[in-house]
Amino acid sequence: MPNALRKPWVGIALIAAVLVVAPLAVGASLGNAWVRVLDFAALYVMLALGLNIVVGFAGLLDLGYIAFYAVGAYLYALLCSPHFGIHWPVWAVLPLGALVAGIFGVLLGAPTLRLRGDYLAIVTLGFGEIIRIFLNNLNTPVNITNGPQGIARIDPITLFGQPLSRPLEFLGVGFSGVMLYYYLFVVLALGIVFVGIRLQDSRIGRAWVAIREDEVAAKACGINTRNVKLLAFAMGASFGGISGGLFAGFQEFVSPESFSLLESVMVLCMVVLGGMGHIPGVILGGLLLTILPEIFRQGAGPLQQALFGTVVLDPEALRMLLFGLALIAVMLYRPAGLWPEPRHRSEYKQ
């Protein structure tokens, strides 16, 4: 018993140590650009975990998920920038972003309750595009979003009087801005992981999975499928809203082009590649799909230079090519994802 008790704590302590040291080690060895990549990895993990509730748990295919990220980001941008001259504190804006994104989730969910699969995917895809196009065009007659130019000079996230964009010296160790953001993002991502795990193993989580498995049977079991599906949309969307707010504060700039369909597809890929419905798998998917493309982008050019003496293929094009090949390989050889829930593995092996 003491052994069984101690073991998980050893693992948790190890993970915690790695998470704490990672930005310092990466910053010292590879530079702050790579710490920035870690920041984005944490943001995308949050997004993937949010989408996992909708797609992985409740089985509702959503191709417009990035819209909720956009809602959170623009809400932060409007409430914390000189655009309207409003400067709300972050602790008020982030929960509000979660709430507003959740409401948008219900707005998307309500008309699509009777749709499933392909049909739902098409409607959600349209919804994502509508939000982006709105953001692009809401600069006339009243300038709300500043159109394609986006909103600039957004306030950085400030905690305890310390703007996270500014370096900080603490216990003799120098932390750059991207490192401070990293710690905030990781803490919030862990919070979202915690909420996700608790929800999965609960009455609500079981109802989501029941709907995914067989909606008619779920209804016959007394599940109010309408409310439970709307709840899934709202929960998933609110996670997206929080990460959107963080994104806006981190970049200090938002514009509609950050919220294209490709972004929705990327987040969906993270969920599917990692292992739909399996939280550790989804985290892995989010990390891999943020960090690996970055390695290709930065590594492909110098590598070709060294091998052939010239750059044969544009690194950007090569990155998408390799990404596509990797997707095909995973779908062929590990159709349930890289790290699926153990009991789902055999499903695809017949």
Add this chain to the structure above:
Amino acid sequence: MTVLLEARRVSKHFGGVQALKDVSLSINAGEIYGLIGPNGAGKTTFFNVLTGLYRRDGGEVVFGGTPLRLSSPHQVAQAGIARTFQNIRLFANMTALENVMVGRHLRTRAGVIGAVVRGRGTRAEEAAIRTRAQQLLHYVGIGDSANRVARHLSYGDQRRLEIARALATDPKLLALDEPAAGMNATETAALKTLIEGLRADGLTVLLIEHDVRLVMGLCDRVAVLDYGEKIAEDIPANVQQDPTVIGAYLGGAA
């Protein structure tokens, strides 16, 4: 003897096809009531109308003294009618235990905040759900399979699991749609024992079944549907002698 469920002139049509035509029947509390008829007679349609999967076009259903409005399936389940399906519909990738735990959804309350905070109340509720689900699995005789994934269970056990899941909603009326379909003689005999046990424990059972021997041996009363109309309702011995019923099954001049 009190009437638990009364259907009055229930009708349903799909386009030009009259699937149910003024079907009236009443089920007494504590009895096993059989619903039989040739293929396409409207038995499953009646089930689906009763449990809210289809909207009825006319007529009314009174359950436990209160009229069931045109309601959705979860409201019917809330009122106390649980069902199984002709082609088994389990949550295939969940364990047997989880399947039954889903059945408790209706009688429990924990929401998102409860799930995340997991306070004492939620933990107690969750433990109660688990205990009850385990009891029900034992009750239907598959207690040892609690942690097996539903789709890996044998056919007969899947039928039993579906019954356990239905029982988890604390029904007053359990509606079974062809529970013996595809079962061998041994499994059918065991099913018969199970259904008799349900009645002994005070449950009312509505049974659609093709296996005439099972129906005749099990049911207190039987109704016969043919082309969407009720052509007989009586104790099994009388129904078997009824010339209209014989005609419906054998295609005679009825």
